[in-house]
Amino acid sequence: MQNGVFKIRLMPNDIIFTCKPGETILDAALRNKISLPHGCTKGGCGICKIKVVGKVDFGRVSKNRLTDEEKEKGFCLSCRAVPLEDVEISLIDGSKLDESFDYKRYFSLIFGSKTVL
Amino acid sequence: MPFRISRLGYVEVKVLDLDDALDFYTNVLGLHLVERVGNKAYLKTWDEQLAYSVILTESDSAGLVRAGFRTVDPEDVDYFEKKLKQYEVPYEVIPEDYKRGKAIRFTIPSGHTFEIYYDIEIPGNFLPKESPDPWPRNLKYDAINPPKIDHMLITAPDPTKTIKFCEEVLEFRATEYIVNGEGQPVAAWLYQARQQPHDLAIIPGREKGLHHFAFHISSAQDIYHAADIMVMNDVKIDWGPGRHGITRGAGIYFFDPFGNRIETFGGYTAYLFDPGAKPIIWTEETMGRGVFYYERKLVETFLTVYT
Ligand code: FES
Ligand SMILES: [Fe+2]
Numbered sequence: 343m344q345n346g347v348f349k350i351r352l353m354p355n356d357i358i359f360t361c362k363p364g365e366t367i368l369d370a371a372l373r374n375k376i377s378l379p380h381g382c383t384k385g386g387c388g389i390c391k392i393k394v395v396g397k398v399d400f401g402r403v404s405k406n407r408l409t410d411e412e413k414e415k416g417f418c419l420s421c422r423a424v425p426l427e428d429v430e431i432s433l434i435d436g437s438k439l440d441e442s443f444d445y446k447r448y449f450s451l452i453f454g455s456k457t458v459l
Numbered sequence: 460m461p462f463r464i465s466r467l468g469y470v471e472v473k474v475l476d477l478d479d480a481l482d483f484y485t486n487v488l489g490l491h492l493v494e495r496v497g498n499k500a501y502l503k504t505w506d507e508q509l510a511y512s513v514i515l516t517e518s519d520s521a522g523l524v525r526a527g528f529r530t531v532d533p534e535d536v537d538y539f540e541k542k543l544k545q546y547e548v549p550y551e552v553i554p555e556d557y558k559r560g561k562a563i564r565f566t567i568p569s570g571h572t573f574e575i576y577y578d579i580e581i582p583g584n585f586l587p588k589e590s591p592d593p594w595p596r597n598l599k600y601d602a603i604n605p606p607k608i609d610h611m612l613i614t615a616p617d618p619t620k621t622i623k624f625c626e627e628v629l630e631f632r633a634t635e636y637i638v639n640g641e642g643q644p645v646a647a648w649l650y651q652a653r654q655q656p657h658d659l660a661i662i663p664g665r666e667k668g669l670h671h672f673a674f675h676i677s678s679a680q681d682i683y684h685a686a687d688i689m690v691m692n693d694v695k696i697d698w699g700p701g702r703h704g705i706t707r708g709a710g711i712y713f714f715d716p717f718g719n720r721i722e723t724f725g726g727y728t729a730y731l732f733d734p735g736a737k738p739i740i741w742t743e744e745t746m747g748r749g750v751f752y753y754e755r756k757l758v759e760t761f762l763t764v765y766t
Contacts (some may be wrong), residue, residue: 381764385475386521386718389764402475404520404718404766438566449763455616457663457762459637459645459746 348425353432354424360427366401368393368420378420378439379448385422391452393436394418396429411428437447461531462652462734463538463630467611467659468576469511469763471517473766475717477654480515483716487692488674489602491585494557501557504597504674506606510558510580513608521717522766523669525572526611526659527562528629533577536601539629541565560608568624569615570666575629603685605674609724610657612671614664615766620645621661631659631739635705635747644661646746648706654731656706663762668766671712673722680707685723689713697760702726704752705741719766 346363349369361370368390369377388407393416397458400413401422401445409421419432435451444458474480474519481500484490490502498518501511509529516524530536540563543550550565553574560578567573576589585595597602615621622644625631634656639645648657676682682700682764688698689711697720699711708725741749747756 352549379649380715381613381697381760382718382720384521384714384716384718386766387712389760389766402717404475404522406520406522445763453665455665459663459742459764 349428349429351430352439353400354436355376357388362413364422364424367398367418367423367425367429367431371420375402377442377443379433379443379445381411382422385423388419388452389449390420391417391434392435393432394423394429395431397426398423399428460630463530463532463535463743464528464575464651464658465531466653467608468509468579468652469514469518470522470526470528470567470608470611471514471670472519472669472715472719473522473524473717474715474719475517475521477515477517477715479760480517480756484513484515486599486602487694488721489599489604489686493498494555494606494740499557504605504607505585505598507608508581510582512555514568514677520766521719523571523667524611525574527574527576528612528651528658529579530575530577534576536561536563536577542628548628553724555653560611565638567621568617569613569621569661569668571613573629584756587626601691603674603676603688603689605685605723605725607675608673609655609657609673609722611669612660612662612722613675614666614668614670615661616664616666618645618647618661619643622649625649625659625661632732632734634732635739635749637662637705637741637743637749639743650732654733656708656732663702664765667692668765671722673710673724675725677727679727680708680710682723682731686711698751698758698762701754702728702752704749705739706730717766720764 351358359374381387385403481738493501500515502513503511558580562574562576564574635648636644637646646662650661695714699710707728708724710724
């Protein structure tokens with residue numbers, strides 16, 4: 343495999359796509375027309391939090407959106423995380439990424455709070 | 460009742476790297492660096508009279524540290540101190556800060572730190588005091604260069620309570636509300652002496668959340684020019700150029716390199732609000748059009764993405 347080109351497998355959809363050297367998981371996904379949740383794309387908002395199995399460079403992220411503990415537990419912010427080997431990713435509740443994906447629901451999963459509107 | 464707050468004076472925002480932040484805030488946004496002091500940088504726009512309007516602080520997270528509101532008169536600071544006492548809101552007196560005198564600092568129900576102050580150095584804008592031209596010649600031609608800071612939108616877990624606090628204790632008045640089924644305001648656009656659509660707005664969300672802070676951009680052409688500069692510099696645009704139904708302002712939402720959302724706001728249609736006029740009401744049904752007029756629905760990131 344070319345240096346830095348790794349396979350990313352989205353579960354449970356079981357879709358495999360590849361990242362370019364140095365490319366974030368989010369950029370690779372969007373380039374492959376896979377709409378992973380995202381907002382600021384700068385590691386600040388936390389909406390792109392996913393589970394990852396495999397080594398990544400977590401990148402420059404806000405500590406209050408991705409704590410050191412969460413890093414150890416296998417979470418990352420897809421907008422900043424760059425794979426360092428083949429990785430497997432999933433939404434934080436393990437659900438399938440499809441048309442029913444709802445930002446507000448995902449927000450409450452991440453932040454444990456509901457938006458009122 | 461007189462207006463006692465003249466405007467949003469400054470916001471202090473956290474960034475993960477001060478060098479990268481300054482590159483963005485000065486070269487792309489076009490703010491002027493007043494001074495870098497330790498892990499903080501003080502910046503201002505070209506047309507502001509006061510010493511600074513943005514403080515960037517290097518930290519391990521993005522988001523808001525505090526917002527400062529400047530009073531109309533010096534006595535107004537004492538007035539608000541009394542008011543806070545009367546409402547049993549704990550506060551601190553901060554005798555001085557960078558180029559600034561006394562401020563009272565307190566936490567509003569949504570957890571945000573606010574300061575009220577009057578004394579601050581007034582070095583003036585970038586134009587001479589005598590017979591000035593309309594704009595300075597030495598602005599960076601490929602930066603956005605907004606003339607002034609405009610407003611701030613924050614999120615609150617109990618927005619109705621926070622709105623009430625800002626109205627009763629801080630004496631903001633509302634130009635517009637989004638009301639829920641029971642007629643309670645769950646989002647508000649609040650103003651003071653400038654009588655513009657808002658200095659401060661509140662929507663539902665996490666405590667201490669900074670949804671965005673905004674700089675004024677006056678004409679449609681300037682808004683598109685700002686958008687061009689964002690694309691040239693690969694800045695992540697969240698929404699726009701577009702128009703809000705609420706405030707009628709034309710805007711662009713975009714992110715700084717750490718995910719803090721900034722807005723260029725204003726445009727040809729932002730209004731003046733006459734004191735005594737009834738606030739405009741939007742409902743949960745019409746709020747999509749209220750927030751994003753052309754899209755006529757909330758974009759997904761509006762209620763879920765902020766620092
Ligand atoms: S999209 Fe905001 S942190 Fe990744
Ligand atoms: Fe705004």
